[in-house]
Amino acid sequence: MPNTNPTAINRIILLILFLYPVLLLSVQGGANVLFVVLLVISLVIWVKLNLWRKFLKERSAIFFSVAMTSILAATLLSQTYHDTFNSIHGDSPARFFVAIFIFYALRSLDLNIIPALKYGLPLGAITALFVALFIQYDGSSEFGLRASNSYLNPIHFGNLSLLLGMLSACFVTDIKRTGFSANRLQIAGLIAGLSASALSGTRSGWVAIPVVLAFLLFSSDRPDKLKRLVGAVAVMTITAVICFLSVNVVQQRVYETAAEISAIMNGDFNSSFGLRIQLWVAGFHMFIDNPIFGVGPSEFFSSMDKLYASGMISSVPSSIYGTEVHSYFVACAAELGGVGLLSAVSIFLVPLAMFVDAAKSRVDTVRIAAMAGICLVVSFFTFCLTAEMFNIKMVASFYALLVAALLAATHVVEKAPVKTSTTGDKSCNTTN
Known part of the structure; x- marks a missing residue:
């Protein structure tokens, strides 16, 4: 395609993509400002190049557009119905x-x-660890002494820190060929992200690690993929053990998990995990009663009175978790109905299918973007099983921007392999 965009615009976009993960967990509002600036630039390019005529003829672009529009449409439909x-x-x-x-x-x-x-991603993970260690601890009665920042709760902070670390690992190149020094920032980012997440005390987010590794192993066709997987598992295991042995909050959360599981086995659901189960049961009943359009956006807790009266759930969840259903999918099913649940699933499955397809490319940088995209989508899907990740606009922006950028990279780099190899970053030209 002719280079119709000024070089200055390209540099601004690259600067935004570099700074975005760095500011995500360190500067309140910083990432949102960058998101808006990138959106404005994108709209100008959209109008100037008349892009809708080109991309709306592509099947994959149409599927992506429908998927990313669907949750907004489901919200409007539910509001219209109610x-x-x-x-x-x-x-x-x-x-x-x-x-x-x-x-x-x-x-x-x-x-x-x-x-x-x-x-940008490993620097974002390192910045998150700095915040967790030196800037802010959440000492509220609900969360106790758990690392966070001033504008996120420990669950969101821990999940995003973990994701920044895992995404950093996706950009590690062939250490045998390029050497350890060429990858030390990415490895440091992985360790920093895991450590910041451990300090936050988040538990369920770590379930994403084996799920992501399984998907990456399945999607990769590298002959040394098993060796790379073993290396990643080794780094993560060592980091987790060190955190457990040296950080009190990690030990406390592990012991709490064992105690909560034991309590649930004995029929006691008045624990963190037990209360989540009650909320999910309540959401299931709301979905059964309102299967198409749900009870309405943000009407989950106001719809629980009947469930309290019937004795189906205790009155504890409303007082402790009054703003958090602890599952994005349960929240969408209960509040937006079947339309909302399908939409919620589509914003993950459609990009994931596109990333898995791109992972088969012979262009190394395309595979790197595809593997990072798989890590992003699978991680967020897993996070959303036990947390409402997108009830915070900043988190929704982060997912939306990175999905768009990484999917674009799987196309742009493949169409211009000569120019992408002259960026000066030779390490990117090795497969992930």
């Missing part, structure tokens, strides 16, 4: 919708974004 309109309920879903424009714009540019993410 005749209760409130623009705030569309804030997070709108982030997925506008990611369509970012995806198309980045695809249209002769631009290699891999180096920006290769260095």
Whole structure:
């Protein structure tokens, strides 16, 4: 494609993609500002190049557009059905919708974004560890002494820190060929992300690690993929053991988990995990009673009175978890019905299918972007099983932007292999 965009615009976009993960967990509002700037640039490119005529002819682009629009459409349909309109309920879903424009714009540019993410993601994980160690601890009665920042709870902070670390590992190149020094920042990012997550005391997010590793092993066709998997597991295991032995909050959370499982086995559901189970049961009954459009956005807890009265659940969840259903999928099913549940699943499955397909490419940088995309989507899917990750707009923006950028990279780099090899970052030209 002709280079119709000024070099300055390309540099601004690369700077945004580099700074975005660095500011995500360290500067309140910083990542959102960058998201808005990138969106404005993308809209200008969209209009200038008349992109809708080109990309809406592609089947994959149409599927992506429908998937990323669906959750906003489901929210509007539920509001229309219940005749209760409130623009705030569309804030997070709108982030997925506008990611369509970012995806198309980045695809249209002769631009290699891999180096920006290769260095930005590990620096973001290292910054998260710095925040966890020195800046802010959440000492509220609900969470206790657990690492976080001033604008996220420990669950979201821990999950995002963990993800930044795992994404850093996706950009590790062939150590035997390029040497350890070429990958030390990415390895440091992996360790930092795991450590920051451990300090946050989050537990369920760590379930994503074996799931992500399984998907990456399945999707990769590298002959040394098993060796690389063993290396990643070794680093993660050593980090986890060190955190357990040296960090009190990690030991406490492990012991709490064992105690909660034992209590549930004995029929006592008045624990953190037990209360989540009660919330999920309540959500299931709401979905059964309202299978198409749900009870309405943000109406989950106001719909629990009947369940309290019937004795189906205790009155504890409303007082402790009044703003968190602890499952994005349960929340969508209960509040938006079957339409919402299908939409929630589609924002993960459609990009995942595109990333898995791109992972078969012979272009090394395309595979790197695809593997990072698989890690991103599978991690968020796993997080959303036990947390409402997208009830915070910043988190929705992070997922939407990275999905759009990495999907664009699987197309842009493949179409311009000569130019992407002259970025000066030779380490990106090895398969992941």
